[in-house]
Structure formats: C-alpha cells, structure tokens
Amino acid sequence: MVILTVGLNHTTAPVEIRERLHISDRQLPAVLERLGQEPAVLERMVLSTCNRVEVYAVTQDPAQAEAAIPELLAEGTQTPLALFADRLYRHHQEAAVRHAFRVAASLDSMVLGESEILGQVKTAYQVALAQEATGPILNALMTRTLGVAKKVRTETGIGESPVSVPSAAVELAKKIFGELSGRRVLILGAGEMAELAARHLRGEGVQAVLVAHRQFDRAVELAARLEGRAVRFDQIREELREADIVVSSTAAPHYLLHRADMEELIRLRRNRPLFLIDIAVPRDVDPAVNEIDNIYLYDIDDLEGVASVHRLERQQEAAHAELLIEREVASFMRWLKSLDVVPTIVTLRRRLEEIRETELAKALDRLPNLNPEQQAVVRTLAHGIINKVLHYPTTELKRQSVNRDGLLYVNVLRRLFGLQDDDR
Amino acid sequence: MDVTFFFGALVLYVVGTVAYLLLLSVKGTRLSRLATAATTGGFILHTLALLVRLVAAGRLPPRNTYEALSVFAWATVLVYLGLEFRFQRKVMGAFILPIVLLTTTAAASLPKGPAGLNPALTSTWVWMHVTLILLGNAALALTCGVGLMYLLQERQLKSKSLGAISHRLPSLDFLDGLSHRTLLVGFPLLTAGLITGALQAQAAWGRFLTWDPTQALSLITWVMYAGLLQARLTAGWRGRKAALLAIVGFGSLLVAFVGVSVLLGHPHAGN
Known part of the structure; x- marks a missing residue:
C-alpha cells in the first residue's frame, strides 16, 4: 500500500494552467466519484485552490495510479493532458506525507505562513470524507496533517507578523493606538490601495471612515462602498484635526501636507497622536513631517519595508517548522510501517x-x-x-x-x- | 531569620529579572511562567521578611535605610504584580524588575541589625513621612519603567524598523495611559510625604526646610513631577517628552533617596 500525491502548484505551473485545472466545489464530488472508479485507487482526496491542484491517493499499484490520475484530471476539467503533463509532480510514501504536512503548514504557499490553506485542506478532507472517498490511511494522514499544521502555527512565529502592505498598515496602527475600535479614518483621494487599506481598517472596527476627493462625486462613490461619509476637499483641514489615521493617495503633483501645517495641526490636536499613511506616488506628505512628535508617517516604501522584514522573519521561522515536520513525518512513517x-x-x-x-x-x-x-x-x-x-x-x-x-x-x-x- | 528570607527573596528576584529580560527576545510558555512564579515567590519571602521584623520589633518598618529600601522594593513588586495580573503583559517585568533588583541589592549591602536603628524614626510622624514617600516612589518607579517602554516603542515606530521587541511591547496609547495613571497615584503620595516631612522638620528644628541635600533634591524632583503633571493635564503633553521627564524625575528621586542617605552622615542618612 502506497500513499501517493500527484499535482501541480504555483511553482510548477503558471496561472493560465492552474485556472484551467481548477476544480470548483460544485465539480469536486464528480471528480472524486470518477477517481473512485479507477481500481488502482483505494482512497482519494482532491485539494484544489488557486495555487494548487493535488490528488492524494492510497494505492496498491502506484504505477497504474500515477498514470490514471492525470488522465482523470484531464477528463474531469476538460483540459488536454499534454497541456499540463510535464507540470505535474509525484510524491510517494514519505515524500507524499511530507508534502501534505508542508502544504497544510503553509510552507509550500506562495505567501509563506498564510493561514487560508489550512482551512482549504480541512474542507477538501471533509468533502472526501463525506463521500466516503477516504479510508483508514488517508483519514489518519489528514488527521495528523491538520494537527501538525496547527502545531506549526502555535510553536513557530510563521504566521505572526503581517507581510502585505495593507495588513502592515493595520499592524502599525495597532502599535500606536492599541484597539482601533472608535478611531476615525480619513481617506484622501481614491486609489485602489487606499480602498484596500480602508477595508482592512474597517475590519478592525474603526468607528468612522471619511472620504475626501477633489471630485466630490468620486468621494461619495468610495464612501458608499466603505460605508463611510464623503467630505468636501476644502474641509480637510478641519477633518485632519479629528482623524486618528489618514490614508493619503491623491494624484497631486506636489506635497499636500507640509511640515509647518502639521506642526500647527498637532498643537491644535493637543498632541493627540496621528498616523499618516502616504501611499501616493508622487508623495502627498512632506517626509520631514515624521520628525514631529506624536506624528507617525509611513510612505509606500516604508510599509513595503516593514512587510519585507516580516517576510524574512517568516523564512527564519520556516526553518524551525521544517524541523518540526521532519519529526512528525518520521513518527507517521513508523505508524504506517x-x-x-x-x-x-x-x-x-x-x-x-x-x-x-x-x-x-x-x-x-x-x-x-x-x-x-x-x-x-x-x-x-x-x-x-x-x-x-x-x-x-x-x-x-x-x-x-x-x-x-x-x-x-x-x-x-x-x-x-x-x-x-x-x-x- | 528575616535576613534569610530577605536574601531568599533577592535570589528569586534575580531569577525573575533574568527570565523577564530573556522573554524580550525568546518565545516560551515555560520561561514566562518561571518569570511570574519566581517574582511571586520572591514577593512572598519578602513579605515574610518584613513581617518577622515587624513582630520582633513590635512596630512597623521602616526604621532605617535598609528597611526603607526594602519596603520601597516590596511596594514596587506588589504594584507590578497587580498590573501583570490586570493586563497580562509580561513585557513590563523586563523594565520594572531591574529597578526592584537594584534597590533590593542596595538594601542588601546596608547594615540591617537593630543596632542601626535611627532614633528619629521612632516618631509616628517621621514614620508616616517615610512610608508615604516610599509608596509614592514605588508608583513613580512604574512611571519610569513604563516611560522606558514608551521610548523604545516610539523609537521603533519612528525609525520604521520594527524589531522583535516591538511585537512584544504594548501600544503607545496603552503605555502613555499607564504612565499617566501611575503618575496620578505617585505624585499625591510623594507630595503628602514631603509635607509630613516638612511639618516634622518644623516640629524638631523649628524650620520647614533645613536645605540638606536630600531635601533640596527632593524639592527639585517634586517640582519636575509637578511640572509634568501640570503639562499633561493642561497643555496636553504626552508621549515622548512626558516619558523622558518621568525617567529623569525618577533618576533624581533615586539620587535623593539612595545616594544621599547612604553617603552622607545627616539626619536623612538614617544609619
């Protein structure tokens, strides 16, 4: 009896191929059903996310199963086998177990340490389990896989610090203000990134989102999407006095907020801290503003810098995770034997x-x-x-x-x- | 007996301090438990040491500089443990336990026996004066520790390089708020302590102020804290400047309290 993984992921196949092979939740039962008709495949499970399509199987005839699974994938997704045959990887036994552990623990993900994959693995397993497509070996493997993934998250810092620009902005805001509930966010301009950052902040429970744009109708539009309120651009001086977090992404060719104005502002605010997120290029805020006490200014490069340092930290934590996984693989193989x-x-x-x-x-x-x-x-x-x-x-x-x-x-x-x- | 308890407490405080400092850079549930357990254990031994002395002498400490420092450290640990329990923030230990360790070590190096008793400290008024100041000092020690944490976190945010320590430190808002609240507790205690001291001086020497170095420094310190509180309440001072002033103020307090009483032979010298 052999545990086998056949699949492709973001490192072996470009998105054009991955999207064609993607198996939707609706198609999944049929594909599992079809795999079950292949006599060489005793147990089976299919994991399909935007970054990977993989079949986990238990077989007594690995050669036959290895040949059959790609054909069934081609048939199930109506994609010519020739298009993706050379993108497939195949793992047997120990390597397959290690692969399952690494995938669920997010060591094989495009964004190292992201937490979504664990839920996706869990769902894929539940679907297969409900269809009685799995058996004692895959059940044991998946139970262990989910356990190992959780252990990696709690015992290493792999998912600890945010690695995307909007989530880094939220993290910084929390370091300044603690809880974000009850805080006011002012958005200047209407860039996509500003909207994304605002959504992240909304998710953390900020109380009010205000949008200002030189074209008032655009401010109204964005405010509606964010469940916020539009304000006139000539009123931003007043709004700046009340806001806690300002996300700036206007198309202005020059600085919008100067040092002298901001010094005056912080005096008027009686030193209440202000977090300025300047994601406009060219920048909206004079960099010298960061030198003012109680004002924290981050531009797009600063945020990217914070995110990339965190990515580096995650890589270091990944090394600990790999060690942990090796021990778990050895233990699982002993049981299997x-x-x-x-x-x-x-x-x-x-x-x-x-x-x-x-x-x-x-x-x-x-x-x-x-x-x-x-x-x-x-x-x-x-x-x-x-x-x-x-x-x-x-x-x-x-x-x-x-x-x-x-x-x-x-x-x-x-x-x-x-x-x-x-x-x- | 009490000295044995005291040194036991000192050893546990060393363990606690080292554990809290290590927690700044490593992750560990066992280390975290050890830090709290050692500090709590130290606090219990410390309490016993003070109780034994109380029973033996038949009146409340402090009666000499050793006991004064001891009570100050004891009160600081008490307030710290309360804060840790309330906020579940172990990182504060790394900034407050070193202050405790410093004062307990200073106390350990002083003569402890009844022979060193200061006759002036037999008066209830003097005892009040000393005790109020000690409690005020303990609260202001926390203001100082919290201020240090604020400055570190602020530096990390301003320089835009967030190290591992930044993940462990609380938010600026939390630290500034805590700094303000400890000041609100510490300053009135210090003030009351100084007033009872002045009244005592008036009764003993016929003058409110004798201008010995401790008095002079204490007064300067008091003015600093008063200024800080005033600026916070009316001018909306907060953040970095407030934290800096709280640290400087506590430094001057320590000099007034430890340095002068240990080094000089004066009524305030205590031994």
Missing part, C-alpha cells in the same frame, strides 16, 4: 510458535517415558495445529491487503493477538 501485512504475519507466527514451544516443553516434561518416535509424533502434532490454524488467516490477510479494508483486518488481528508492542 506497523500496518504492513507481512510483518504482521511474521509477528503472529512467531507469537504462536513461542506458545507451541512453551507448551511442548511442559508436556514432554510430564511424559518422561516417551521414546524418540513418540516424542516426534507429539511435536508434529503441535506443529501441524499451528500451521493449520495459521493457514487460512494468512492467505485471507494477504488477499485483503490489496483492498481498502486490508488495514482493518491488520488492526483487528494485532489487537486480538496482542501484537501491538512486539515489533518495537
């Missing part, structure tokens, strides 16, 4: 032979007058019983081992005969 049929049969036979030898020794002890021929008969008798008893279970176990239920038999046998600790 204990489920093999052959070692189970060998252990069972050894157990019965031990019993035979002990009982024989006792019996022969009590019959001191037997001649060698009689002794040989007794021995053969004992031998024969063991062999006869073992014959049927052995063949049945081997036969079942290629089926999905094989594991169940192995488990029951190990439990019934107390073989759990024998091969440690």
Whole structure:
C-alpha cells in the first residue's frame, strides 16, 4: 500500500494552467466519484485552490495510479493532458506525507505562513470524507496533517507578523493606538490601495471612515462602498484635526501636507497622536513631517519595508517548522510501517510458535517415558495445529491487503493477538 | 531569620529579572511562567521578611535605610504584580524588575541589625513621612519603567524598523495611559510625604526646610513631577517628552533617596 500525491502548484505551473485545472466545489464530488472508479485507487482526496491542484491517493499499484490520475484530471476539467503533463509532480510514501504536512503548514504557499490553506485542506478532507472517498490511511494522514499544521502555527512565529502592505498598515496602527475600535479614518483621494487599506481598517472596527476627493462625486462613490461619509476637499483641514489615521493617495503633483501645517495641526490636536499613511506616488506628505512628535508617517516604501522584514522573519521561522515536520513525518512513517501485512504475519507466527514451544516443553516434561518416535509424533502434532490454524488467516490477510479494508483486518488481528508492542 | 528570607527573596528576584529580560527576545510558555512564579515567590519571602521584623520589633518598618529600601522594593513588586495580573503583559517585568533588583541589592549591602536603628524614626510622624514617600516612589518607579517602554516603542515606530521587541511591547496609547495613571497615584503620595516631612522638620528644628541635600533634591524632583503633571493635564503633553521627564524625575528621586542617605552622615542618612 502506497500513499501517493500527484499535482501541480504555483511553482510548477503558471496561472493560465492552474485556472484551467481548477476544480470548483460544485465539480469536486464528480471528480472524486470518477477517481473512485479507477481500481488502482483505494482512497482519494482532491485539494484544489488557486495555487494548487493535488490528488492524494492510497494505492496498491502506484504505477497504474500515477498514470490514471492525470488522465482523470484531464477528463474531469476538460483540459488536454499534454497541456499540463510535464507540470505535474509525484510524491510517494514519505515524500507524499511530507508534502501534505508542508502544504497544510503553509510552507509550500506562495505567501509563506498564510493561514487560508489550512482551512482549504480541512474542507477538501471533509468533502472526501463525506463521500466516503477516504479510508483508514488517508483519514489518519489528514488527521495528523491538520494537527501538525496547527502545531506549526502555535510553536513557530510563521504566521505572526503581517507581510502585505495593507495588513502592515493595520499592524502599525495597532502599535500606536492599541484597539482601533472608535478611531476615525480619513481617506484622501481614491486609489485602489487606499480602498484596500480602508477595508482592512474597517475590519478592525474603526468607528468612522471619511472620504475626501477633489471630485466630490468620486468621494461619495468610495464612501458608499466603505460605508463611510464623503467630505468636501476644502474641509480637510478641519477633518485632519479629528482623524486618528489618514490614508493619503491623491494624484497631486506636489506635497499636500507640509511640515509647518502639521506642526500647527498637532498643537491644535493637543498632541493627540496621528498616523499618516502616504501611499501616493508622487508623495502627498512632506517626509520631514515624521520628525514631529506624536506624528507617525509611513510612505509606500516604508510599509513595503516593514512587510519585507516580516517576510524574512517568516523564512527564519520556516526553518524551525521544517524541523518540526521532519519529526512528525518520521513518527507517521513508523505508524504506517506497523500496518504492513507481512510483518504482521511474521509477528503472529512467531507469537504462536513461542506458545507451541512453551507448551511442548511442559508436556514432554510430564511424559518422561516417551521414546524418540513418540516424542516426534507429539511435536508434529503441535506443529501441524499451528500451521493449520495459521493457514487460512494468512492467505485471507494477504488477499485483503490489496483492498481498502486490508488495514482493518491488520488492526483487528494485532489487537486480538496482542501484537501491538512486539515489533518495537 | 528575616535576613534569610530577605536574601531568599533577592535570589528569586534575580531569577525573575533574568527570565523577564530573556522573554524580550525568546518565545516560551515555560520561561514566562518561571518569570511570574519566581517574582511571586520572591514577593512572598519578602513579605515574610518584613513581617518577622515587624513582630520582633513590635512596630512597623521602616526604621532605617535598609528597611526603607526594602519596603520601597516590596511596594514596587506588589504594584507590578497587580498590573501583570490586570493586563497580562509580561513585557513590563523586563523594565520594572531591574529597578526592584537594584534597590533590593542596595538594601542588601546596608547594615540591617537593630543596632542601626535611627532614633528619629521612632516618631509616628517621621514614620508616616517615610512610608508615604516610599509608596509614592514605588508608583513613580512604574512611571519610569513604563516611560522606558514608551521610548523604545516610539523609537521603533519612528525609525520604521520594527524589531522583535516591538511585537512584544504594548501600544503607545496603552503605555502613555499607564504612565499617566501611575503618575496620578505617585505624585499625591510623594507630595503628602514631603509635607509630613516638612511639618516634622518644623516640629524638631523649628524650620520647614533645613536645605540638606536630600531635601533640596527632593524639592527639585517634586517640582519636575509637578511640572509634568501640570503639562499633561493642561497643555496636553504626552508621549515622548512626558516619558523622558518621568525617567529623569525618577533618576533624581533615586539620587535623593539612595545616594544621599547612604553617603552622607545627616539626619536623612538614617544609619
């Protein structure tokens, strides 16, 4: 029995190919169904996100399964196999287990440490589970995978600091103001990035969002989208006195806010802190404003700088995560090995032979007058019983081992005969 | 007996301080628990040390400089543990425990026995004077520790390079608010302490002020804190300047309190 992963991701295939192979939630049951009709595939699960399409399978015939899965993917998504065949990677056993752990722990993600993937893996597993597409091995693998991913998040700092520009802005705002609920945000201009930053801040519970634009109708438009209020551009002096966070992204060719004005402003504000986010290019705020006490000015490069430092931190944390995952892979492989049929049969036979030898020794002890021929008969008798008893279970176990239920038999046998600790 | 408890407390404070400082750069739930456990354990031993002395002498400490420093450190730990429990912010320990360690170590180096008792401290008024000032000092020590944290966080934000320490420090808003509140507690205590001291001086020497170095420095310190509070309440002072002044004020307080009483042989010297 072999665990197999076949798939492609953002490193092996461009988005044009990934989007064609994407399997929507609606298509997923049909694809799982179709994979189930392939006799070589005993257990199966499909993970399809915008950055990867992967099939996890358990098979007794890896060569056949490896050949069949891409064809089924091509058929299921109506994409010619030739378009993506050379983009596929295939992982077996240990490598497949490691891959599953790394994917769920977000070590294989485009944005290292992002948290979305864990939810996507969980959903993919639940869909497969509901359709009874998984079996004991994939169930065990997925349970472990989700556990490992959680462990990586709590024990390393991989998801700790924000790595995108808008989320870095939110983090900085929290370092200045603590809780953001009840704070006022003023937006100058109407860039896409400004809107994104405003949405992030809204998500943190800021109380009011005000939008000012030289064209008032555009301010009204953006304010409507952000559930905020539009203000006239000539009123921004007054609004600046009340705001806590200002996001500036106007198309002005010169500085809009100068040092002298801002010094006056902070005096009028009685030193209430002000966070200025200047994402306009060319910039709206004179960089010297940052030198004023209680004003914190970040331009687009500063925010990008903060985000990139955090990306570096995540890479360092990823090294810890890899170590943790290696330990978990080794532990999972030990468990998997204990489920093999052959070692189970060998252990069972050894157990019965031990019993035979002990009982024989006792019996022969009590019959001191037997001649060698009689002794040989007794021995053969004992031998024969063991062999006869073992014959049927052995063949049945081997036969079942290629089926999905094989594991169940192995488990029951190990439990019934107390073989759990024998091969440690 | 009390000295044994006191040194036990000192050892635990060392452990606590080191653990809190380590927590600035490493992540660890066990280390975090150790920091609080050691500090709490130290505080319990410290309380026992003070109680044993109280029972033996039959009256409340402090009666000499050793006890004064000891009570000051004790009060600081008490307030700190309260804050940690209230806000669940262990990072404050790294800035406040070192102050505690400094004062307990200074106390440990002083003569402790009953022989060193200051006869002037047998008066209830003098005892009031000393105790009020000690409690005020403890609150102002926190203002200073919180101010240090504010300056660090502010520097990180202004320089736009956020290190690991920035993730662990609370927000500027929180720190400035806490600094303000500790000042609101510490300043009235200090004021009341100074007034009782002046009344005492009037009764003993017929003058409110004798202008010994401690008195002079204390007065300067008081003016600084009064200015800070005034600026905060009326001029909307806050942030970096307020934090700086709180640190300078506490520095001058320490000099007045520790330096002068240890070094000079004067009524204020205490031993």
